[in-house]
Every structure is written in structure tokens, then in C-alpha cells.
Amino acid sequence: MERTTSSLGSSMRRYSLSISSHESHHHNIDNDAECESVVSEAGDIGDRALRSRRFSESNSIHLSFDNRSENGVVDVVYNQEEQRLQPHTTFSHPNSSVRPLPQELTSISPLSTDAIVGSEDPNQEPHKGLLVLLDYASCMVQLAVFGILGVFTRYLLQKLFGPGNAAVTSNHTLLYLDLPSNMVGSFLMGWFGVVFKGDIISNVSEHLAIAITTGYLGSLTTFSGWNQKMLELAVSGHWLFSALGFLIGMFLVAYSIIFGIKTAKGFRWLLNRLNMSSGNGNFKIKSKLDSCSCQFKVMVFFLVILVILWGVSGALVKAEFKHGGSAAQLWFACLVSPIGVWIRWFLARLNGRGLGKAGLFKWVPFGTLIANVSAASIMAALASLKEAVNTRDCDTVVAGIQFGLMGCLSTVSTFASEFNAMSESNQPWRADAYAIITICVSFSLGILIYGVPVWTRGFDIEA
Incomplete structure (x- = not known):
């Protein structure tokens, strides 16, 4: 399991998610589609920046992969401060909700987004x-x-x-x-x-x-x-x-x-x-x-x-x-x-x-x-x-x-x-x-x- 997590961690570090376009446009970008998006967002992306930040702050984002242990799954958590995906192991809960990834993240994420496991509390919606x-x-x-x-x-x-x-x-x-x-x-x-x-x-x-x-x-x-x-x-x-x-x-x-x-x-x-x-x-x-x-x-x-x-x-x-x-x-x-x-x-x-x-x-x-x-x-x-x-x-x-x-x-x-x-x-x-x-x-x-x-x-x- 440690080997799987370590391998996934090194893989995740190669796929950095950058919400701030000013920082990413100074790096050499090989993917042409990502380059197009980054260049066109060099100036401003409007209220999409606020929506992306609110999503990342609301809950931990867990991306499920097929590499599973006997009782758990290997997850990836987006860390806003360091702006990268970090792996850790957690156990899936039978009541966890599954929802699609927002457009703001799918447009820049090269990872598979088949399912996201979260645990939002419906009582928090008014707040x-x-x-x-x-x-x-x-x-x-x-x-x-x-x-x-x-x-x-x-x-x-x-x-x-x-x-x-x-x-x-x-x-x-x-x-x-x-x-x-x-x-x-x-x-x-x-x-x-x-x-x-x-x-x-x-x-x-x-x-x-x-x-x-x-x-x-x-x-x-x-x-x-x-x-x-x-x-x-x-x-x-x-x-x-x-x-x-x-x-x-x-x-x-x-x-x-x-x-x-x-x-x-x-x-x-x-x-x-x-x-x-x-x-x-x-x-x-x-x-x-x-x-x-x-x-x-x-x-x-x-x-x-x-x-x-x-x-x-x-x-x-x-x-x-x-x-x-x-x-x-x-x-x-x-x-x-x-x-x-x-x-x-x-x-x-x-x-x-x-x-x-x-x-x-x-x-x-x-x-x-x-x-x-x-x-x-x-x-x-x-x-x-x-x-x-x-x-x-x-x-x-x-x-x-x-x-x-x-x-x-x-x-x-x-x-x-x-x-x-x-x-x-x-x-x-x-x-x-x-x-x-x-x-x-x-x-x-x-x-x-x-x-x-x-x-x-x-x-x-x-x-």
C-alpha cells in the first residue's frame, strides 16, 4: 500500500492544478489545450476565480481510483495553499455522495473525474x-x-x-x-x-x-x-x-x-x-x-x-x-x-x-x-x-x-x-x-x- 501511495504521489505532483493563471503562464507548457486556456486567462477570469476557490474550500475533494486496498480507496486531496494534488488513504463511506466535478476544475485538470466522494452537510446550505x-x-x-x-x-x-x-x-x-x-x-x-x-x-x-x-x-x-x-x-x-x-x-x-x-x-x-x-x-x-x-x-x-x-x-x-x-x-x-x-x-x-x-x-x-x-x-x-x-x-x-x-x-x-x-x-x-x-x-x-x-x-x- 505504501508503494502504491508513493507512486501515486509522484504521479500527482506531475499534474499541478493552478487556479492563478499569472503563475502558470511563466512555465513551459507542453499541452497545447492547456496552453490555450492559460494564455487566454492571463488577464482575468472574472467570478470564476471566486467560484473555484469556494469549491476548493468547501470540502476535501476525493478522487476515487481503481487502485484499491481491501477496505479503502486511494484518494487525492486538492491543497489550495500549495496548489497541488496530494494523495492519502481513506475508507469509503456507504453514505458518501457522488457528484460531478465542476467545470472550473475539469477545464484544467488532466485527471480522471469519474467520481468525487464528498461528505457535504445539507444543513450548511443556508450558511x-x-x-x-x-x-x-x-x-x-x-x-x-x-x-x-x-x-x-x-x-x-x-x-x-x-x-x-x-x-x-x-x-x-x-x-x-x-x-x-x-x-x-x-x-x-x-x-x-x-x-x-x-x-x-x-x-x-x-x-x-x-x-x-x-x-x-x-x-x-x-x-x-x-x-x-x-x-x-x-x-x-x-x-x-x-x-x-x-x-x-x-x-x-x-x-x-x-x-x-x-x-x-x-x-x-x-x-x-x-x-x-x-x-x-x-x-x-x-x-x-x-x-x-x-x-x-x-x-x-x-x-x-x-x-x-x-x-x-x-x-x-x-x-x-x-x-x-x-x-x-x-x-x-x-x-x-x-x-x-x-x-x-x-x-x-x-x-x-x-x-x-x-x-x-x-x-x-x-x-x-x-x-x-x-x-x-x-x-x-x-x-x-x-x-x-x-x-x-x-x-x-x-x-x-x-x-x-x-x-x-x-x-x-x-x-x-x-x-x-x-x-x-x-x-x-x-x-x-x-x-x-x-x-x-x-x-x-x-x-x-x-x-x-x-x-x-x-x-x-x-x-
Whole structure:
């Protein structure tokens, strides 16, 4: 029996289950299907991360094999902390329930999943339902708060590098207004979305990791704003500037995340060296917020912050709305920006799933693709509406929705993370294909939605 367990243990260690895609995309992956899933999940997988974690925490997972002893079975237990399957021997119980493995684990597990032996207590269902609700509520509140902070940071970067100050970016050149925020967000994604994301999840909170990457960095960067500025250049006749704007923007964003990853790795190495010289070993900050009481306190804390942010934004919108201008647009954007973050987070569950039951084209992150294309299309439609109505109040509302809701629905930082993961995979051509599909589809739809009305109705646009 010891020999069987030892053999199974060595076999299990070859099949590591990694829920965090950031960690697995740095390893050499031989299985092409698994590589497709990992690459497409490099940025975000939405609420699938919460569902996978709740399943692994609810009960021990026992996978039954045919290698049995006389009275027991050899089982495999998933250890969340070490992220691998561990073997141990247990005795089957006649009342044990048999249930299928969830989709979140079957999509990444190479093991046979004919049966799972568990011992769930039906009396725990109401309590578990409250925990699920708390999990989602806490995550969505943090996403909203960090999303508003991302919008505010994007506005400050526009003003800092825009015509009124540094005069580096402009609406009239290929260096569009959102270029600095897209570069800064992609750089920070290399830090907190690739290198240090696992440390945040394991040592602090998975909600915080989601809030920083999906909430803050996803809202700090915007694809729809980038696409719209290039549309306006093209529609006004500057097609060369528009094409160069996409090429230069893509180049700068791609190298921003690479630079972020390299500097983050260098910083980690420096911290480890400093701690090793002082005899403390690897650098770690432990403040795990995984208990129900901690989650509730954190949710209440961020809920208070969200109410304050919404209250201040609402009051300032009321005060500034009659005057119009960028200030009124900013505060209106802060009110509606959480909606865009939430939609993008839920769409991210489509990443790594593929098309249909067969899961075709798993390497394409359809959640991010749909979010960026749809936000760019709606942005173009709103721009057409603003040109047609052409009133101060309409400009304030439309610009606020464009900057807040559409800016948060689309993202460049996640797009850059996925592009970088595809570039480092065993099929790097997918990165170029993904970028071309995203840009070409968004730009083509934008021409139909925004360009055609401008040309046919003769709107006077500034570009």
C-alpha cells in the first residue's frame, strides 16, 4: 500500500492544478489545450476565480481510483495553499455522495473525474449561501471603489500631460490623451497583475488582487478612448496619423508591461537579497484576510468609502452640471464608472472558454475582446449622438458616460497582459492576431457607426 501511495504521489505532483493563471503562464507548457486556456486567462477570469476557490474550500475533494486496498480507496486531496494534488488513504463511506466535478476544475485538470466522494452537510446550505453572497458583495464593492480611483487617476494624467500643462498629448495628434494612462497602467499591470499578483492572493486577499488589476488598472487604462481618438483622426482625413497612432500606441503599451515585469522581478530579487543578508529568508508580508469576519469588516470599510465617493461625486455633479465642462464630466463619470467595471468583470468569465461545446479558439480571451469591441462601438455611437444634438447638457452626460462607463468597460492593461502572455507562448503569432482582430473590428465598426454619419450629415468636428 505504501508503494502504491508513493507512486501515486509522484504521479500527482506531475499534474499541478493552478487556479492563478499569472503563475502558470511563466512555465513551459507542453499541452497545447492547456496552453490555450492559460494564455487566454492571463488577464482575468472574472467570478470564476471566486467560484473555484469556494469549491476548493468547501470540502476535501476525493478522487476515487481503481487502485484499491481491501477496505479503502486511494484518494487525492486538492491543497489550495500549495496548489497541488496530494494523495492519502481513506475508507469509503456507504453514505458518501457522488457528484460531478465542476467545470472550473475539469477545464484544467488532466485527471480522471469519474467520481468525487464528498461528505457535504445539507444543513450548511443556508450558511454557505450567505458566504457566497458576502464573497460577491465584497468583491464588487472593492471593484467599484478601485474603479472610481482608476477613473480619477486617468483624468489627472490627461491633465498633467495634456495641452494645458506638459503639452505632450493632444486630441489633434497621434499621441492621444489616454496614452500616458495606458502606459502607466500597463507598467503597473506587470507589477501587480503578473509578478506580485500571487503574493497578494496568498498573503492578503484575492479580492484585493482583483480590485487592483480588474478594478483600478482596468479603469486607469481604456481601449475605447484610444479607438475613438484614432477614429476622429481618420474621419477628419488624417488616416496616416490614425494608423501610426495604433502602431505606436501598441508598441508603447507592449513594452510598458515588459518593462514593468522586468523591474518587478528585479525589485523582488533585491528584497530577497536584503532579507537573506539579514537572515530573514524570502520577503513576505502576511496579513491574510480569509475569515468571514475579516471579509465582512473589509466589505463594510470599502462600502463606506464607496458611499462617500458617490455622495461627493453626486454633489459636485449637481453643482457643476449647469456650467458644463470637464469637471462636471469627471464627476458624472465617477458615478457611472462602477457599472463598466462590473460588466467587464462578469464578461471575463468567458476568457479561456472558447466557442461552443467543443471550446474552439480557447486562446482568444473572448471576454476581454467583447468588452473592448462593444465599448468602442458604444463610444462611437455616443460620439455621433453628441455631434447630432450638440448641446451643453448632452455633451456633459455623453462625455461622462464615455469617460466613465465606456472607459471602464474597455481596458488596455488586461489586453496588454494577454498580448504579452501570447507573445511568450509556444505560438507567438497569436499575440499579433489577437491585437489585429481587436483593433480592426473596433475601428471598422467605429467607421460605420461614427464615420458614416459624420460624412453624410456634414458634422463639423475638430481634429
